[in-house]
Amino acid sequence: MSRKIILHYHLFKNAGTSVDHSLKANFRGHWHAQEGKASGWPSAEVTDYLLAHTNIKVLSSHTALLPVPVIEGTNIYPVIFIRHPIDRVRSIYDFERKQTDVTEGSKMAKITDLCGFVEWRLQRKGDRSLRNFQTHRFAAAIPASQAAPKPSEEERALLAIDALPFIGIVEQYDRSLARLQDWLKPVFEGIDLQPTKANVTQRSDQSLDERLAALRAELGPTLYKALVDANLSDLNLYSAVIAHAARQVASSMSDD
Numbered sequence: 001m002s003r004k005i006i007l008h009y010h011l012f013k014n015a016g017t018s019v020d021h022s023l024k025a026n027f028r029g030h031w032h033a034q035e036g037k038a039s040g041w042p043s044a045e046v047t048d049y050l051l052a053h054t055n056i057k058v059l060s061s062h063t064a065l066l067p068v069p070v071i072e073g074t075n076i077y078p079v080i081f082i083r084h085p086i087d088r089v090r091s092i093y094d095f096e097r098k099q100t101d102v103t104e105g106s107k108m109a110k111i112t113d114l115c116g117f118v119e120w121r122l123q124r125k126g127d128r129s130l131r132n133f134q135t136h137r138f139a140a141a142i143p144a145s146q147a148a149p150k151p152s153e154e155e156r157a158l159l160a161i162d163a164l165p166f167i168g169i170v171e172q173y174d175r176s177l178a179r180l181q182d183w184l185k186p187v188f189e190g191i192d193l194q195p196t197k198a199n200v201t202q203r204s205d206q207s208l209d210e211r212l213a214a215l216r217a218e219l220g221p222t223l224y225k226a227l228v229d230a231n232l233s234d235l236n237l238y239s240a241v242i243a244h245a246a247r248q249v250a251s252s253m254s255d256d
Helices: 016-030 043-052 087-098 104-111 114-123 133-139 153-163 170-184 208-219 221-229 232-255
Strands: 003-009 031-033 058-061 074-082 167-169
Touching: 003 016, 016 031, 016 058, 016 074, 016 170, 043 058, 074 133, 074 170, 074 232, 087 104, 087 114, 087 208, 104 114, 114 208, 114 221, 133 153, 133 232, 153 232, 167 170, 167 232, 170 232, 208 221, 221 232
Parallel strands: 003 058, 003 074, 031 058, 074 167
Antiparallel strands: none
């Protein structure tokens, strides 16, 4: 029998803690969290780690990088969630202000307001945390060397939508978790993914449009536009994932 592993690409502030809570409840001692030595954990090293730890059925990692590992005799089920990139900014700031780990981000969030935090992040050379972060991570699923002519990062990220078997949407969390369960249930008998909101910082009583309007009012039109301009690829990717998920749901309903 082949080994079966769920690999959760836990993107920062993309409902990953909630996803892990549900997965851990089902797999308990076979659920495992691990980070690489740097901000990016190469797929080859993730492969080595999984080969060395044969008890793992679910691996969750903030730093694991696509593409999905290919391991002989093993089926890997990648799980990744996407979030509206502008709404994600407020959640990052609120989390950084509260966290006890001492990082550059947490230190800055504690001494400045949201405007100062966003300006600081956008001005830092090479800092992708508020600049097309999700595009950067999705694009890794399609290495540039595998396609010709050489596609842009955004083009590779869009290609990843079809390459990845499951992409959840934070703003459609309960529906996404139900899709995830439908996908995994034939493989992991008895899996029951109950929606639980863990480590949530955004206001649940506001709609996405209301939160974006509040963020724009707080940042001001100039800084808000700079933030949007820095995330145009993420916005395109997010819209494409929404459309892709809608097509999948429509297709499954027609099949029924």
